[in-house]
Amino acid sequence: MGLELYLDMLSQPCRAVSIFAKKNGIPFKLCTTEVFKGQHPSKEFFQINSLRRVPTLKDGDFILTESSAILIYLSSKYQTADHWYPSDLRARARVHEYLGWHADCIRGTFGVPLWTQVMAPLIGVHVPEEKVQRNKTFMDLALQQLEEKFLGDRAFVAGQQVSLADLMALEELLQPVAVGCDLFEGRPRLAAWRERVEAFLGSDLLQETRGPILNILEQAVNKKVPTPPPEVHPCMLLRISRIP
């Protein structure tokens, strides 16, 4: 039984894992788990993953969640090129420094526009404008810190070569872009970084992975996004209530 990856391509960390695995030619079985179509909290998935989260990796009997842990695991197990997760003490520390900050300041923040514009309306919830504006402020601050502290004069977020940090960052930033918030406008340094990372990864791979997320807004406008079944409403409502 080979490597299985449970992924939902609407999810930023899932895309990061998928892109990484494919870019590095890591063979895996894709188990598409479409969270809001009710596939997520199924009994079978629950047996795999008591945290009920995506992405999830299943390697034989070994089950792992959390995208950064999965990425590090894959890079170690499949001995990917050093730049992804550098062996040098300080270079690696920079990747971990970014991942720590990312968990606090990027995760939970850049996913909000998709929730306010597409997911919440699907279940008849309106997120107050005050929260939308507050989220925008948090995103602006995070982008400023990303540019000044992490990117600085460097080509990439944790050093002079692409690493896991860039992958995690880019897919998060793409989430609001997919629903029409162009974060890269007026931020040439960030836009240049994005181009560099995307050039490295390759447009075919990116288009393939980002298909669902890039189409979501159009689908929502045309009312083609399926209504999530009632069993997923509680976890959706919980997520919405956590928007500060």
Added chain:
Amino acid sequence: MKQEVPERGVLGLGWRRLKGTGSGPRAQAAYRPRFRAWRLWLVGVPNVCLKMVLELYLDLLSASCRAVYIFARKNSIPFDFQFVDLLKGHHHSKEYIEINPMKKLPSLKDGKFILSESVAILFYLCRKYSTPSHWYPPDLHTRARVDEFMAWQHTAIQLPMSKILWVKLKTGGSDGTRVQPSLPSPPHPGQMLIPMITGEEVPAEKTEQTLLEVKNNMQLFEEKFLQDKMFITGDHISLADLVALVEMMQPMGSKYNVFLNSSRIAEWRMRVELAIGSGLFWEAHDRLMKLAEWDCSTLDPMVKEKICKLLQKFR
């Protein structure tokens, strides 16, 4: 003209005049340090090393700082403790902003290398000082479990635990009895940080939500990470246990004890404390435990303003 003898050099070991160099204005160039190797460890090594010693910028009120402090002390890693007083707003000082422009703690300074984020610092110290492998086991699966916990804990443990400290409702005595938000007795006015600092009441619903989140996540921690093991990775303490415990201790600053719900977690807590050493553990938590006595009127007004803005996230 009397020849000047150079001062004792950097190593304080005296000078020796080279043969055939004579005297006069150029005589200084003819001197070189007298090298007494056996004195090096007494005088020279500490003097030189002092400039290169590791600096850790900490306030033990912060759980992330406690993790780094305990780890460094437990592993006898020599460092300079640079106290950055959060309650006095020293993390906003010009001096500290040069170390960490994001004004957060902890920070590490190793020569010219500056590093933030406690998990990154812990991994760095582990590797640089070759600490025993149980802290961050090299086995692929075990290490992945530590990485998984370190990623999960940011939102699942750290955030809600620190929310309690800000938001918490204290009823009952200070004997660590379980907080029952629905009990009629009012919270001690000195114990609620948000109203104390911002002048605003926290809606009871938000407090209940936070407490429920903590309860649920402690359950997840037990089912997913601890299970029936002694520690998260098995028989030995690792960075995951250290980080988990210091985070779960945070509500104790408001006299709220999260360890009462499960005997398995309570036993694990004791094991981790003993593995660290009770002396070191409680020394690290002393400032947190005394928070209840803090006179918040001494809070810097600028810091108060910044806290008010930050607390918007907790609404």
